[in-house]
Amino acid sequence: MSASALPQERRVVTAVPGPKSIELQARRAAAVAQGVGSTLPVFASRADGGVIEDVDGNRFIDFGSGIAVTTVGASAEAVVRRASAQLADFTHTCFMVTPYEGYVAVAEALAELTPGDHAKKSALFNSGAEAVENAVKIARAYTKRQAVVVFDHGYHGRTNLTMALTAKNMPYKHGFGPFAPEVYRVPVAYGYRWPTGAENAGPEAAAQAIDQIVKQVGAENVAAIIIEPVLGEGGFIEPAKGFLPAIREFATENGIVFVADEIQSGFCRTGQWFACEDEGIVPDLITTAKGIAGGLPLAAVTGRAEIMDAAHAGGLGGTYGGNPVACAAALGAIETMKELDLNARARQIEELMKARLAAMAEKFDAIGDIRGRGGMIAIELVKDRTTKEPDAQLAAAVAKACHNEGVLVLTCGTYGNVLRFLPPLVIGDELLNEGLDVLEQAFGAV
Template sequence: MTELTGGPSLPQERRVVTAIPGPKSLELQARRTAVVAAGVGSTLPVFTTRAGGGVIEDVDGNSLIDFGSGIAVTSVGNSAEAVVRRATAQLADFTHTCFMVTPYEGYVAVCEQLAELTPGDHAKKSALFNSGAEAVENAVKIARVHTKRQAVVVFDHGYHGRTNLTMALTAKNMPYKQGFGPFAPEVYRVPVAYGYRWPTGPENCGPEAAAQAIDQITKQIGADNVAAIIIEPVLGEGGFIEPAKGFLPRIAQFAKDNGIVFVADEIQSGFCRTGQWFACEDEGIVPDLITTAKGIAGGLPLAAVTGRAEIMDSAHPGGLGGTYGGNPVACAAALGAIETMRELDLNAKAKRIEEVMKGRLAAMQEKFPVIGDIRGRGAMIAIELVKDPATKEAHPAAAAALAKACHAEGLLVLTCGTYGNVLRFLPPLVIGEDLLNEGLDIIEAAFAGL
């Protein structure tokens, strides 16, 4: 099936024929070091030649199982047929006019799809951008002009981008903020419902964390000064933290009661990644604004802010935009990605990935006490590693060692977490179950070798 593999010529198999990285990748790495800024890192310096389905093929002929999806971007695969077909056709017609100069149908069509797919049956409008950070930054602009307020509330362990404003919104210092200040003002951080580490236990976490957050907002900022509350319904870089049940509805209701724009940052968790079109649907949350990027366009750069029409229309004409925002080729790719998600029912595939992964990981947890917590939804699953399950002391060295061992065996995995002790798994939603289980076999063997 070409939809799953990115073409019949790319075998869906793990193949390790050299050390990883191999000699050709090492040669390219030397060239890279000479001309690419050192601040641009790479998880694994193997240089890709082809990718699709659940594998990445490198210049040395190795074929790696992909548990990263380019950080939740290639959910439909790296070269899904509908994405390639639509983007290729658009490339042949024109690559750019700038929507703000002479518009085109693709931009409108993507906004129509977003209005249909995002939660809520209210009238919605969208604006398209290039990256997730741009989407978040523009959501803040829209919320501020709509409310005539300035303060923005974000949460512990949150990640929202690398621009100056979104660095201020992001919780983690290294590597995202260190040395890059001063940051944008009027940003305030409050507790999030991190059940695994909540002092009184996960069963109390949701209501207690919500009460603490609301108390801090009320006392330290004043609800009448808050333009927006921004949260990831599943916190990504912070460690795939699912806020404890009840937390998000309470925060959303507080926002509604106080005229605050509630923004769901679904950049990593959106577009079938958690087994629903958007993660906020799990507790019936209907955000005022929702930011999307990553999985929206099958690997091409596209992002969006979608929300209530009256809020989106608050910005004056010319106040939103950007030269490349809603590029026609990226819009065509997005329509192809959404087509693929629908046709292959990738929400169902994400739920099946969760079933397989959580079952296997739970069995590993019984054997390996270093696994303190298993969490996440759909194909957005993580394990938090600890030195002692009783104390829950973070074990970042174990996460690094496991990732290294997996990479050597031809499995691409990523780490994350405020404490650097989380292994996160973001396989393409089109990955074959045989590859999924083979990847889990490698992870289990890596634990055994710790």
């Protein structure tokens, strides 16, 4: 798919990491805070299409996309062209001081692309966590209520409020409290681990969640319900069918703002512009970031005009929010997504990957579940298919074996036992298959 200047091939010419990366790692250890980790300590020098090249000349097949960010590749022509042109004009004025057209154009594009045909408005920020935090502010301003409901296995960011919204303690919350109040967590329809079976998960989890909200919080006190239509860090969990529509309906009936956190799942990642479209969910507010701007920092809250307008003038903003270069990059990313029909491409990737992973599951009992949509696919690894005991050690070992052979894969999941695959949607079939060959060999070796 990619007409990249970087050769689209896997190449391992040194140990992983190589000597130059090891040298840079020593500099990093002296200068960068330890709390900032890295999955694979090789230092990138170039990246595009489905490949990342490191300073030692190794080329890795990219199954991570910078955590679902470089959907259009890491140096897409339209992104580079538009961002470069903007860079030459001006880097910043602050939209809250003297506005510029790029911000408005991104807001218009978001109104066009997000679900629902109601009047919409947007506000732009820098990161996914900021978008979620501002969605909460907007929902509270609109409803004059305080409580926020989130779900088991959910991930929403690393700021104080979004740590409270996030389910997983380690590494996101451990030692960083106290957290923001008025946050309530309820069950989610995790089909693979639902006690009475996946087929019952949707209605049963929805009933449990609603029952807890009504009894423990009071529906009339809830400002917002926030959910990822496919739960990302939690393990690429697709809520069982029927769960999201039931929660959406409950929100509507009780005047609660329904927020779809599409930060990891949005912008063609699941084979649709947004993952909530799968069951026809129209959220009141939708948060986006990651894939929105081809690698530049940008995030947005988009939603019903009357809700978005609830905050007083000056109540929303931030110095860099909707930076002009990032806005130009976003318009380039959206242009690329449309031009290459990356929704269709994501569906092709799903078909290819799921077929290969299903064949692997027949060979390796450790693969307990294959799930996800589009270019957002995962396998959950277990010690035993009957007990479904999570095998985080195996996930780490397989990932490391892949890294050593030049394939970048990421792990995730509440139990740390999920291998997730987020290839750039411009990756070619040949690279995709080769990466899966390496994965299969890694399972065999480990």
